[in-house]
Each structure stands twice: as structure tokens, then as C-alpha cells.
Amino acid sequence: MKTTDNDIIRRVLDGDQKAYAExxxxxxxxxxxxxxxxLKNRHDAxxxxxxxxxxxxxxxxxxxxxxxxxxxxxxxxxxVCSTALSKRGxxxxxxxxxxxxxDVKIEVPSDDEEPDIAFxxxxxxxxxxxxxxxxxxxxxxxxxxxxxxxxxxxxIVSITGLPLGTVKNRLFxxxxxxxxxxxxxxxxxxxxxxx
Amino acid sequence: xxxxxxxxxxxxxELMEFVDGTLPPARYREVxxxxxxxxxxxxxxxxxxxxxxxxxxxxxxxxxxxxxxxxMNEILPLKHESLWMRLAKNSSNLFAMILVLSMIGIVMVSxxxxxxxxxxxxxxSIESYSTAYYSALETxxxxxxxxxxxxxxxxxTSSGKFFLxxxxxxxxxxxxxxxxxxxxxxxxxKH
Numbered sequence: 145m146k147t148t149d150n151d152i153i154r155r156v157l158d159g160d161q162k163a164y165a166e167x168x169x170x171x172x173x174x175x176x177x178x179x180x181x182x183l184k185n186r187h188d189a190x191x192x193x194x195x196x197x198x199x200x201x202x203x204x205x206x207x208x209x210x211x212x213x214x215x216x217x218x219x220x221x222x223x224v225c226s227t228a229l230s231k232r233g234x235x236x237x238x239x240x241x242x243x244x245x246x247d248v249k250i251e252v253p254s255d256d257e258e259p260d261i262a263f264x265x266x267x268x269x270x271x272x273x274x275x276x277x278x279x280x281x282x283x284x285x286x287x288x289x290x291x292x293x294x295x296x297x298x299x300i301v302s303i304t305g306l307p308l309g310t311v312k313n314r315l316f317x318x319x320x321x322x323x324x325x326x327x328x329x330x331x332x333x334x335x336x337x338x339x
Numbered sequence: 340x341x342x343x344x345x346x347x348x349x350x351x352x353e354l355m356e357f358v359d360g361t362l363p364p365a366r367y368r369e370v371x372x373x374x375x376x377x378x379x380x381x382x383x384x385x386x387x388x389x390x391x392x393x394x395x396x397x398x399x400x401x402x403x404x405x406x407x408x409x410x411m412n413e414i415l416p417l418k419h420e421s422l423w424m425r426l427a428k429n430s431s432n433l434f435a436m437i438l439v440l441s442m443i444g445i446v447m448v449s450x451x452x453x454x455x456x457x458x459x460x461x462x463x464s465i466e467s468y469s470t471a472y473y474s475a476l477e478t479x480x481x482x483x484x485x486x487x488x489x490x491x492x493x494x495x496t497s498s499g500k501f502f503l504x505x506x507x508x509x510x511x512x513x514x515x516x517x518x519x520x521x522x523x524x525x526x527x528x529k530h
Binding site: 161162164165168169172173174176177180186189190193194197198201268269272273276287288291292294315316319320322323326327 | 351352355389391393394395398399400401403407409410411413
């Protein structure tokens, strides 16, 4: 039977502090991705993540058993990274210069000719990766929490403290940015082939 | 403009929710039918599905190889260090504490009315004073007598001696604490 996060936490709280390494190994990659999406710098992200793991260890006695460890831990990662961004003077996460509504609806244009896209290609994956890396952190963070961590809107709200409408809106915009980048790239490619 | 809930054109938002599986069931079925009949919508859905897959699979950032070790070293700093490393790191603290301990010993041994037998009892009870150390104490005791008159007044009484022995025990525990892992005066984690 697979050991759950809660089993490991119980072991740590019972004095087996080395068991914490197992929790770190389990969650470091996804958490690192979140830190990287927020801070856009590998060194800073790793430092922030290390800090977050140490803080989580110290706060473990206060762990809320109702929520899952990842959701609880991502809140710590998010806060540590937000503090790092504030220190850099780059905290755009809570800017309100955007629509707060949760009813974003854009009609699919019916007359645009979409290029043929090789969805499984390395090219496609490279465009998505590059676009996420250069995307503003307020968008890439929500995108990462939603897709990579597989969190619900409500969980993202509890981690970021943002209103539900803003979370949905940012997720929508982030995906539209990705879509635009992919379509632009493959349209250019098609035009080059046609010429 | 056609409204999206009339079984007509879905919005981009709806297509995204269709891919996520978060669209309300009734609308989900409508959009499913529409997608089934439109190549353009199929391509749009495929694009969102692929983007989702790419974000999930291809964009994970892996921390450095020794990341877990670094975290654990932060959490359990003293458990990974050898006794010699700990001694070296705490050498200044140890030196200061041993000095204080020695001074207490000197004062107790060289106080007025203190006989050689009394000094031997103290020596044995602490078990850290060797013969060489004792002879050194005797040599220095003459020198310390003139500087430690007020303390001698304290040590002349038995309660004063107990107080100093308590102080010595405290510093002894501090030394053990410094070397063997912050056990007594520092708590790492409260359960």
C-alpha cells in the first residue's frame, strides 16, 4: 500500500524527522515549477523553495488535516515567493488593473483559417514552454496551479487569496496568450512554406 | 450576437471549460455535439487539450540534485556534523565556558578555610580535575586570593559553595549542550 502524505507527516510529528525528506522528494518538482513561474529565476526559485520547505517543517505541528499537504504547502511557497517579489519591487500579483468579472466570454471567430498545428511536436512544446517562461508571473502562477498542481478554482483562491473571478479571468487570459503564441508561430511557418 | 447557451457557437471560455470538464452537464452535451460537427471547433479543442498536456508534462522544473539534502541539512543541522566539526564550530563558546568553570573551581579551592582535603572532594565530585590541574590550581591560588576576596566571603559559607557548585553544573550542562546537539536549551520542534 502506498504511503500517503499524511502518514509521512504523522511519522515526522512522532519524531522521525528524516521522513520529511520523503515529503520533500515527492513535492519538490511541482513546487519548484510554481516558484520558478513566480520568480522567473532558477537560483531565487530554489532558495525560496528551500525556505518554504523549512518553514513548512516548522509549521507542521499546525498542519490542517482537512486540507491536502500540497494545497497547504503551496500556500507557503506562494507566500515566500510573494515576499521575494515584494523585496524586488516586482509584486504585480495583486494589481487590480484588470477585469474582476468571472464571466469572460469571447466568441470564437468563425471565419479565421487556423493553421495546421503539429500538437505533439517538439516545436509546439517549445513554444508553450517559452511562452510560459516569459509570461507575466500573475498569469503563469495561476496556470501552473491549475494545470500542473491540478488544483480547483477554490483551492487556488485559498492559496492566492484572490477573488474567484480574478482567478478564472487570469486563467482564461493565460490560455489565450498561449493560444495566440502557438497560432502566430504556426501561421508564420505556413506562410513561409506557401511562399 | 448569438448567445452561447442556445446550442450555438461556444465561447473560448466554454471550450476551455469543456476541455477541463468543468462545464455544466447540459451545456457540456451541447458543446460536445457542436464540436463533433465542426472541424474548426475540433481543432480549437485539440489546441487547448494539447496546451493543457504540455503544461502538465513538459514544463516541470527540476531542482538541483542535492536539493533535498540541503533542505534536510537546514532542518537537522547538527545531526549531520561530526563531533570534531561541532567542537571546532563551538570552540570559542567552549573556551569561554571552560574558563568560567575553571575560575569557579579556583575560587572554591583557594577560598579561606579551604583545606587540601576539601579541594580533593570537589575535584573528585566533578571528576574533571586531574592531578596536574590541581597542582596548577595551587600555584595560581595565591595569585587569585588577593583578587577574589569578595567571592571568598561567599564561599566561606556552605550555601555559597552550593551556589557556586550549581553555577559550575550549569556551565557544564551548557558545554554538553553546545557539543551534543542543543538538547537542553534549544527546542527544534514542538509536537
